[in-house]
Amino acid sequence: MKKYITLFIAFGFVMQVIAQQTPAPKQTEAITIEGATAHLGNGEVIESSLIMFEDGKLTFVGDSKMKIARRGKIIDATGKHVYPGFIAPAKTLGLVEIDAVRATNDDDEIGDLIPHVRSLIAYNAESKVVESMRPNGVLLGQIAPTGGLISGTSSIVQFDAWNWEDAAIKVDDGVHLNWPNTFRQGRSWAGEERGYQPNKEYTKQTQNVIAFLKNAMAYGNAASKEVNPTFAAMKGIFDGTQKLYVYADGEKEIIDAINTLKANGTKEIVLVGGYHAYKITEFLKSNNIPVLVQYTHNLPVFDDDDYDLPYKLPKLLVDAGLLVAIQNSDESNFQTRNLPFYAGQVVQQGLDKETAVQLLTGNTAKILGIDDLYGTLENGKSATLFISEGDALDMAGNQLTRAFIDGRDISLETHQTELWKRYMGKYEGK
Numbered sequence: 001m002k003k004y005i006t007l008f009i010a011f012g013f014v015m016q017v018i019a020q021q022t023p024a025p026k027q028t029e030a031i032t033i034e035g036a037t038a039h040l041g042n043g044e045v046i047e048s049s050l051i052m053f054e055d056g057k058l059t060f061v062g063d064s065k066m067k068i069a070r071r072g073k074i075i076d077a078t079g080k081h082v083y084p085g086f087i088a089p090a091k092t093l094g095l096v097e098i099d100a101v102r103a104t105n106d107d108d109e110i111g112d113l114i115p116h117v118r119s120l121i122a123y124n125a126e127s128k129v130v131e132s133m134r135p136n137g138v139l140l141g142q143i144a145p146t147g148g149l150i151s152g153t154s155s156i157v158q159f160d161a162w163n164w165e166d167a168a169i170k171v172d173d174g175v176h177l178n179w180p181n182t183f184r185q186g187r188s189w190a191g192e193e194r195g196y197q198p199n200k201e202y203t204k205q206t207q208n209v210i211a212f213l214k215n216a217m218a219y220g221n222a223a224s225k226e227v228n229p230t231f232a233a234m235k236g237i238f239d240g241t242q243k244l245y246v247y248a249d250g251e252k253e254i255i256d257a258i259n260t261l262k263a264n265g266t267k268e269i270v271l272v273g274g275y276h277a278y279k280i281t282e283f284l285k286s287n288n289i290p291v292l293v294q295y296t297h298n299l300p301v302f303d304d305d306d307y308d309l310p311y312k313l314p315k316l317l318v319d320a321g322l323l324v325a326i327q328n329s330d331e332s333n334f335q336t337r338n339l340p341f342y343a344g345q346v347v348q349q350g351l352d353k354e355t356a357v358q359l360l361t362g363n364t365a366k367i368l369g370i371d372d373l374y375g376t377l378e379n380g381k382s383a384t385l386f387i388s389e390g391d392a393l394d395m396a397g398n399q400l401t402r403a404f405i406d407g408r409d410i411s412l413e414t415h416q417t418e419l420w421k422r423y424m425g426k427y428e429g430k
Contacts, residue, residue, distance in 0.1 A: 021131065021414070023160045027383070027407035030054040030072025033082060034064050036387060041084040041361035041376035043354045051082060053383035056407030061377050075387070075402065083357065083392050084377050085139030085384040085405065087364040088336045089292050090176070090245060090272050090327045093141050094123040094130050094157070094164075099332055108147030113212050115175045116233035117152030119145045123164040129333045130159050131414045136337045136398055137386045139405050140169070142368055144176050144245070149209055151176045153233060154245070156368055158384070160410045170370055174243035174270070175234065179257040180205035182250060206256065213264040240267035243369065245292070249275035249301075258287055270367055272327065275301060278313060281320035290367045291317055295328035296345040297338070312349040314359060325364035344393035356393060383407040 031053055038049035038061070052060040052071055060068065097104035106122045123143050124130070133141070139159055145152035153172045161167035183196040199205075217238055219231035236242025244266050248254045254277060261269055271277060272292045277284060284291070298310035306312075317324045326342050328335055343356040365375025373382045384405050390397025403410050 021411035023162055023166070024405070024408035024410045027054070027056050027404075027409070030059075031383075031404075031407070031409075032070045032072060032074045033077050033387065034070065034074060035076055035078030036080045036082040038082045038377060039084075039354060039357050039392075040378070041357060041365075042378075043352075043358060043362075045354060048078075049082065051377065051385075053404075053407050056383055058377060058379055058381050058383050061379055077387050080401065081388045081390060081392060081397075082377070082385055083137060083388065084361040084375055085386060085403070086137045086339055086360040086392075087325075087368070087370075087375065088133065088138050088141040088327070088339055089325060089364055089368060090144045090154070091141050091333060091336055092119075092144065092146060093133070093333050093336060094125065094127045094143055095119060095145070096333055097124070097127055097129060107145055109145070109152065112148040113150045113208070113230065114148060114152055115150045116229040117145055118155070118172060119143045119152055120155035120157075120164050120168060120171060123155070123157060123167065125157075125161040125163050125167045128415045132334065132416050133159055133337050134403060134410060135400055135412045135414060135417065136340055137388065137392050137400060137403070138337055138339055139384055139386070139403065139410075140370075140374060141336070142173065146176075147178075149178055149180070149205065150212070151178065153242075156370055158405050160405045160408065169374070170368070172236070172242065173369060174245050174268075175237055176245045176272075177209070177247065177257075179209075179246055179248040179253050182252050206260065210260060210264060213261070213266070217265050237267065238265045243268040243270050245270045245272050247272045249273045249294075251276050251279050254280060255283060258283075258289060262287065274317070275313070277322075278316040278320070281317065281322060284322055285320070290323035290325070290363075292325050292327040292364075292367060293317060295326060295335075295338075296342045308349070311345055314343075314346045315349050315351040318351060318355060318359075323363055323366060324359060325367050326359045340393050340398055341395055344391075344395075347393060353391075353393065 033051040036049055038046040048064045050062055050064040092107040095107040109117045142154050142156045144154035153175050156170040156173055157167035158169055180202050182199055182202050184199045216231040216234035220235050237244045246257045248257050271289050273294050274291045277291055293314050296311050300309045314324055343359050347353050347356045362375045365371035386403035387401050389399035392398045400412055
């Protein structure tokens with residue numbers, strides 16, 4: 001009997017250590033943050049700010065010198081910094097827990113043209129990877145499927161919830177299309193030469209996409225009552241209620257994709273990746289194409305690329321007048337917590353720091369279509385923000401003391417912080 005009691009206690013202890021933090025309750029008391037340097041997410045800064053929010057919404061954002069009654073609980077943030085919650089677009093967070101364990105991967109379904117596959121219903125709100133985003137200020141994300149030509153439909157969530165229903169803030173926001181490449185890596189295991197080889201299937205693959213678009217549009221215009229969920233899932237990209245996220249990197253691929261999609265009725269297009277987008281910025285501007293540019297901590301792909309091209313790519317696109325945000329779809333999910341430092345890397349390339357903040361906040365919210373509530377610190381918007389000891393784009397300064405999602409005071413504890421405290425105690429001799 002004693003053995004079973006001991007095992008039960010041990011099991012309870014383990015579960016307590018590894019369990020995710022309980023989502024915060026709804027805001028019931030007004031909160032005032034005073035004295036912090038506020039980075040509004042729209043390029044503006046208030047050196048000594050006064051921020052108040054109630055019922056999950058910002059009620060005042062201004063200078064602390066304003067003679068206005070402070071409401072509710074007052075947080076003295078003098079010497080600290082306040083930012084809107086950072087947003088991670090085009091990620092499989094909550095769909096993949098451990099890359100090397102197949103049973104934890106739910107980001108890719110069978111089939112090449114599957115826009116009706118909805119990532120949201122597979123989203124695991126209790127993922128430890130998702131939980132680990134919060135201590136670096138990444139509080140929102142677009143959960144996107146992968147694989148095939150048309151991978152499925154994404155949704156946007158907040159990172160403090162019991163389940164996907166509670167997490168969702170914009171359901172089925174867009175469809176994700178992987179445009180074919182004109183070149184591909186040689187498969188040595190198949191007897192092919194190493195290095196890049198022309199993709200002989202490029203024309204056929206693009207024709208498949210065109211045929212699918214035409215059939216989907218015809219289905220939407222038809223009076224037939226027969227339900228085709230695959231074609232029905234494309235309706236939003238033709239009437240403008242959903243965006244089409246196109247993954248492409250080369251000049252030809254980008255131009256082909258945008259021209260083809262525009263010619264076939266697509267209303268809202270977002271370019272994802274855009275490695276060589278800087279070479280065709282005028283084309284992108286003329287077509288009003290925003291870019292979710294790849295992460296900066298990377299190496300150049302081709303021998304004739306500048307050695308620092310990945311570092312400065314976001315700045316090149318911003319300087320050209322494009323609407324730009326940073327994503328890291330090619331990297332493992334756990335790397336998403338480094339989004340602030342990708343933006344910090346662009347600052348070292350000469351980009352204005354507040355513009356770099358926009359690459360994670362206001363710009364991302366505009367591209368994803370959630371800027372009516374998120375992305376900037378403005379009256380009437382969601383109180384989704386965090387307080388940092390210093391510069392949140394710098395590893396040394398990004399030390400969060402408080403974070404709020406829709407006004408809820410969320411926990412910054414994670415499985416990683418528990419382990420950190422445990423082993424710090426060990427090595428400090430406690």
